[in-house]
Amino acid sequence: MLRFIVTATAIITSSSAIYFYIFHTQLSKRIAHTTHNGTLQKTSNIESIPDPIFTPEFFTIHESATKSTPRATLPQDHDPAILFTRLLRRNMTAFSRFPQALMLALVSKTPEQKASFTRAHIAALDFEVGDLVCGVYRVKLRRRDRVEFEIKMQGVDYVEGRLVLSFAERVEGDVEQIVFCSETCMWKRADETRKMPLERWAVRWMHETAAWWLVESGVKYLVDLE
Known part of the structure; x- marks a missing residue:
């Protein structure tokens, strides 16, 4: 019986890994x-990042999905x-049910933090x-076409950065397009040896999968409103 359970667990785990690998690739x-990775370029559109972060004194990881x-x-x-x-509300509600968010909820201490996960x-x-x-x-900057969140985990000073959700209106040929974008930027001093979450392969893979899916499914959500 024990051998059966171990074998079944291994098969399920392997199948799940293969499924998510294929899902990520697609x-x-x-x-x-x-x-x-490296010194953040001044071409970045994130407005709320402090100026010193754009210097070689800081090592950054900047990812975007559009x-x-x-x-x-x-x-x-x-x-x-x-x-x-509406996209912001939908995507942040969806994220609040992700494993990453559930882990954040477990370490949340204040009533404000705990309430911030609720659908209402x-x-x-x-x-x-x-x-x-x-x-x-926490919202650091708000414009008509963007929200820039400061990433700050209480008691864990190594998580520092920005999550940015935005849209842009463009004309390509004769077609007006709306481009939705999700960006994540994390930084540390260049001489620090500790690793940021996005420097860890497994965390980065999970982050990419979540960010890409939220952008794609969020746009589909808006299209389906019609």
Whole structure:
């Protein structure tokens, strides 16, 4: 019986690993994505990053994922900025059920942190400066077309960075496109030896899979509103 359980567990674990590997690979082909390690370039569009982070004194990891859709595929009676807020609520609610968020919930201590994971809390947000989501993401900057979250985990000073969700309106040929983007940036001093979460292969793989899926499924969510 024990041998059967061990064998069955190994088969399930291997099957799950293969499934998620294939899922990750397929997502990577449907999402435009970039990764940069090293000194953060001034070409970064993240507005709330302190100036010293752009110098060689800091080592950064910057990842982005984008997905575009023709404006005509989205509800025509809503301004893109309104749709963007709906996308934020939907994606952060979905993320709050991910394993990463459940781990963050376990280490959350204050009532504000614990409440920030609830569906009701996220559904009521307009993502104004100071709002907290999923325990560690606090709005640092808010524009019509972007939200920049400061990543700060209480008591764990090695997690420092930004999560940015944004959209841009572009014309490609004769077609008006809405481009949705998710960016994550983490940094540490260049001479530090400790590893940031995104420097760990398994964490980075999980992060990529989650970020890519949220961008793709979030755009589909908006298209289906029509």
